[in-house]
Amino acid sequence: MEPANKAQRNSERLFKYAMLGPAVLWVIAFTFFPIFSALNYSFSNYVLGRGITSYVGFKNYLLALGDAGFWHSLLITLVYVGIAVPLEVCIGFVFAWIITVGLPGKGLFRSILTAPLFTMEVAIGYLGVTLFTSEGGLVSALLNLVHIQIPWMSTGEGGLAAAILLDVWQWTPFVFLMALAALGSIPDEIYDAAMLEASSHWQVLRHVALPLAWPVLTVAILLRLIEGLKSFGLPFALTSGGPGTSTQLFSIMNYLVTIQFFDFGRGSAMGILYLVMVSVIITVFFQQMRKRID
């Protein structure tokens, strides 16, 4: 849209800033103080009841960087997200495709497939305990029928696997919904033409739907990455990070240090380090993915 004259240009400028302004101001107003405050804490020694006792420079950062537990939690988090998010994207996209194809009863299916989105992480964690326990758990009972025994709840690997499965269960609908909107915005003519030429659904899915929906899917991946890297309630309710610290995701560790133990100094420093690392990962990742489309 090329503005025709100066008056129009001015009104357009007014319009675009008026539209954008409130949201930007809102975010600045409510995040400036918390972020500044977190930065301030990260350079201090904080003790409950006495407040900030002294400023310690980069000590909290060095403590975090020198802590094997910190690095371990980062690794666990990467494994968690690295497995869960791709699964969610694939499954969510397939779900969206079967609804888009329009099988009979798709309204019902759509509602069913969206449902897990409204369950709270902690509740899923609790439910997971009763699903995966070997004492009367459903999953264990079903696997027993085929003589498979997996130590879900007594080992770190088992606990992590259970948490990932539940995460996939809960968050696939998120991708599903976004993919649905994306597939929905592709004109029918394209599908129809493709369907007549292609020999199977798989081919249409792979060669027509996926490329066209990819821009929205990258946003879905990005959002899931960001949320996944913060996963807390579900794994915490399921394993509490144990046995030992074997399933202690970064968010769990950060929660314990900052909230449970009121160590605002070290907790904030860890958080800010994490923020920096995650921002780098996400920016690089996102730009790579977007590059492929453009």
Place this chain on the structure above:
Amino acid sequence: MSKQREDDFRELAAGYFQGRINRRRFIQQATKLGISAALLSRLAPATYAAGDNLVDSSPEAPNESPITKERIEFLKSKPYKGVTINVLVLKATVGDCLKYHAPKWSEETGGHVNVAEVPIDTLHQQIFSDLSTGLGRYDTYMTGCWFYGDFFTGNEPYIVEIAPFLKDPKHPYWDPDQWLPAMRRLYSWQGKVYGVLFDGDAQILYYRKDIFEKPENQEKFKAKLGYDLPSPPKTMKQMHDLSTFFTGWDWNGDGQSDWGISLHAKVNEQGFFHFLTLASPYVVSKDNKYFFFNPDTMKPLINSEGHLRALEDYVKFLPNGPKEAISWTLGQGWNLFLSGHAVMEPTWGDLPTFAQDPKSNLCQGKVGACVIPGVDEAFNPITGKWDKYENNVAGNTNGGTWHCVISRFSKKKEATYDFLAYMANKKNAMFNCANGWTGVQPGMKYEYFPPIGNGSLDEWAQYGWNKDDATRYLNAYYENLALPNQEEYLRIPGAAEYWHELDVRVSAVLAGQAQPKAALDETAQAWEQITDRYGRDAQKKLYQESFAS
């Protein structure tokens, strides 16, 4: 003093100290025997001023017994009409218990209690966010005893002493002199009482008496291990033998093989109390009362040889319970015992209390109880030497011992105290500890049977208790609290954090991810870091203060 008079007085004193007679009666009788008033006041210091005006009950206060005449007079005007007190409680059994009493107190006094409930994960954070920001939305908080140090880190404590209210006879009557000393300590800081009686936690060992006493089990045990089945176990070795012996075969006849011990070891839960409890006899003896720190240097003792041996022995229990116990919470551990699949469990008094529900389990009348078994060699981490003992046992008060403390920001301290004291009144306190759903355990002498206290078995039976279970439970519980060696309770700031560092490492050892020695050394290292953050001198001072009472 004549022989006869001396004996009479001795008996009188015993009756008083064990709580069979009250202070007023004691002084009356003793004066008759010709004991001087000065001596008496030393023997029976008055914590409570109103002892002389007590009556058994009054229509003004159907839920209080005994009650003072001043109280009866005070209640006539509905003194707290229009007053609302705000309470923050733990959402759980103990919180339900408080909620049960609130409307009854309102009826008597006209006051209103507004209860906010939060789960155990967020309770500490909610309390201290409210206090440290000076928001002061609550008049009183229900606290676990390990939060105590945090109330005293600032220049002025966040909570107030209850002594001034205690002296005022218009408030509900309860007598802190009835407290077992081990419990009273947990409600106090530096000799001053801050908490109002509510809960009294400790861990002892519960076992299936019927299984231990079954002749064929006893024969098999003797044949296998060469000595009589010890019921109850007195030493750690016996406890290990029993747990191994009862593991892997079907001793309850339901077709599934059963277990020797039930533990719950999920991290960030209450599993580490198992370790604290079972480790106590290895370290705490008549020659050493320190378990966590060296009081002079604040150096951690947790990686001492005694703690190491305790951990190595603790790990050996693990194969005698389900493998998954490593991720179990408290309820799951209890469930294994209550459903008849485990023969022993070291835990809190809730277990025998739940066992009284014949609908949900088969254990009623079969629960034995004893103090935590001892060892014949304990390590003194201060001197760095192993000492021989005949059988060193140690008591503990591990657990929450949940109770309410009054905020210094409260503008209604008096009304708040009135409500808390109402729940501490003997009639209500008794109700609390005899009922399973309240989660409250006994810490007052009058809750125990003679010769310890003046409680009555019938009273317990009235709440559905099997009399044998009640007797065994209360006797062992009392024995534990009255043992001369008591494991200390960590009440300095950051207690939860110190415990957490231990918790995750013990869990790693249980999961086979770490060696005991390395785990405890790492714990000690982490503890040093915490101490430094809080300030070593400040922590040392509070640590020493936490012992004084």
Place this chain on the structure above:
Amino acid sequence: MDNLLWIHSKRSGKIGIFLVALLAATWVLVPFLWAIINSFKTLEATFSAGSIIPFLNFQPTLDSWKEVLDDPQSINSLISSALVAAGTTVLVLILGTPAAYSLARFEFPWQSKDIALWFLSQRVMPPVVVLVPFYILMVQLRLIDTWSGLILLYSTFNLAFCVVIMRDIFRDVSKEVEEAARIEGANLWQIFWMIALPLSLDGLIVTGIIVFAFSWNEALFSSALTSQHASTLPAYILASRSTRGVNFNVAAVNTIIAIAPPVIMSFFVQRYLARGLSFGAVKG
């Protein structure tokens, strides 16, 4: 509109699709079914091997349902949750949609993608780190334990979703239609309000559902910043954890109660989520 894709599918494709749909529905429904079964168990039965089918394996009981429904706090938190989530959704859409449109259509001194990413960065911050500062902020604004406090907070966090998703959706909306409207004499606001917004209705609904779900489920801030009055369902569910551990049967009841209202609501909303609605308008 006919489902041409379905009609043109081969028979084997139809069967395949149907099988996948059935499998997907089973995968989603089984945990819910398990929650329902658990809600009729005693706490002991939640950990007894073989307690799977009610009546056959164990005697169902209504105890945990009674426990939850008898507790006035459960209804209170249901109301809180509904109000907070609805309030947040409305506020986020009001603030975020215009911003997203503006970013999708106009040039800015910075790249519009970077501004969108800046919004998104608000969600990258580990929540635990800003929890304490937010607490202090809420104390100062006197918004502790209030609905408005939570709405304000959740709007701040969820604005990013709206901006990022809607920006992408608006970019897909055909510019020709808008250009045509402009030539007809519509002003910028009218174009946004009467053309772009209706054309992106399904995106708007998806965004609304997502924002609603996130506010509905948020537990960490809710349990820290509320204690009674404004306590939401997730905070209430967290509290089914007692000193005894988690009462899994009670937690199951809470889970069912928590999920029922939004799922029922989504049945109604999803009617509007029909594919082709917007493009039907374009083509029509």
